[in-house]
Amino acid sequence: METLSTQPETRNVSATPTPPKKRKNGIWRSILKQKYLYLMSIPFVIWLFVFNYLPVWGWTMAFQKYKPAKSFSEQEWVGFKNFVDLFQDERFYLVLRNTLAMSLMGLIAGFVVPITFAVLLNELRGKYFKRTVQTVSYLPHFVSWVVVGGIITKMLSIDGGIVNEVLISLHIINEPIQFMAQGKWFWGIVTASDVWKETGWNAIIYLAAITGIDKELYEAAKVDGAGRFRQIWNITLPGIRTTISVLLIMSIGHLISIGFEKQFQLSNSLLTDYSEVLDMYALNYGINISRFSYGTAISMFTSVVSIILLLTANGIMKKTTKESIM
Incomplete structure (x- = not known):
């Protein structure tokens, strides 16, 4: 008499299908395709490495008494002594x-004025007049700060001076x-000078973003x-929101490293307490x-x-507006 097995048959069934294997030469094909x-x-990569990454090795000097x-x-290593001296210097603050x-x-004037200028320029209907205004507006960008300072x-x-003569003639x-x-007056003079010099140039990218908005809207x-x-x-402002967000993030990153060209050209011995910035401070108390x-x-x-800013x-903008650069 046959004996029947009561144990169920076991099948080797996989719970999830195995993903297809990636081709090993997929990356190389992509490189060859876009060689x-x-x-x-x-x-550009070589330039970036030589002028931006290689100089980071020089940061070791900050922990030395460099000769x-x-x-x-x-070299004599002094640890964080230079940073302690920096934060104890009243001039630094x-x-x-x-x-x-x-x-x-x-930052405020450099965003409000170019965006306003770009929007108003976009509303002009005369093609030749619009091009003329745009060309004249960004020409000061190519003028050296030496000339602008003069x-x-x-x-x-x-x-x-024409400013004083106009104010006197208007009885102000x-x-x-x-x-x-x-x-x-110095901070306002520097800001106004920078706005006059860079407004037309900064407005170009906003004008380019505006032209990408669908005309059917x-x-x-x-x-x-x-x-x-x-x-x-x-329509216009929401259409260029991404551009504004990206440029704002990048500008905030440069909030503390603004250079010293403007301040150096417009300053004098009477304005040192208001004109000296970090880059000029590093030049005066470091190299000189x-x-x-x-x-x-x-x-x-x-x-x-700057990196922390x-x-x-970027983190704040990513949470609030869903826009980021990384």
């Missing part, structure tokens, strides 16, 4: 105040104002009875008096704070 793009990027005549192994004040003023100084002079003031001798808005102001508010390690510590502080701004 010319990779070849074109090689010079140019000695080799790297012969004065310079930091100037840097942040001019940076914030430049122009601004002459315009604000008490001896034949009774006697010329010494703009270039009073520190309270404006036609639909006109059908619904929306005027120009409503079209700007509901051969305190190379101290100057490196200042630059390192500026770079680290960039990451913070």
Whole structure:
């Protein structure tokens, strides 16, 4: 008599299908397919490495008592002494105040004015007049700050300066104002000069973003009875929101490293307490008096704070507007 097995048959059934194997030569095929793009990027990668990554090795000077005549192994290591000296220097906090004040003023004016200018320029209907205005507006970008500094100084002079003459002729003031001798005017002068010089150039990218907006949206808005102001508010500005967000994040990253060209050209001995910024402070207290390690510590502080600001701004924008650069 046959005996029947009561145990169920076991089948080797996989719970999830095995994913297909990736081709090993997939990456190489992609590289070969876009080989010319990779070849074109090689010079830029080399430039980026030589001028941006290789100099980071110089940060070691911030932890040394650097002497140019000695080799790297012969340098005296002092740890964080240069940073302690930096944070104990009262001049550093004065310079930091100037840097942040001019940076914030430049950030606000440098965004509001170019965006407004780009939107208004986009509303012009005359093609040739629009191109003429745009060309004239971005020409100052190509003028050196040496020339701009001389122009601004002459315009604000008490001896034949056009600003004082206009104010007197309009009976706003009774006697010329010494703009270039009073520190309270300096931050505003630097901000206004920078806006005049860079507005046209900064507006180019906003104009390019505006041209990418679908024209049918404006036609639909006109059908619904929306005027120009409503079209700007509901179509143009939302259409360039991504561009504004990306540029804002990048500008916040450079909030503390604004250079020193503007301040150096417009400053004088009477305005030092209001004109000196971190980069100029590093130049004066680092290279000019051969305190190379101290100057490196200042630059390192500026770079680290810039990275922190960039990451913070990117994180906030990513959570609030879903826009980010990384």
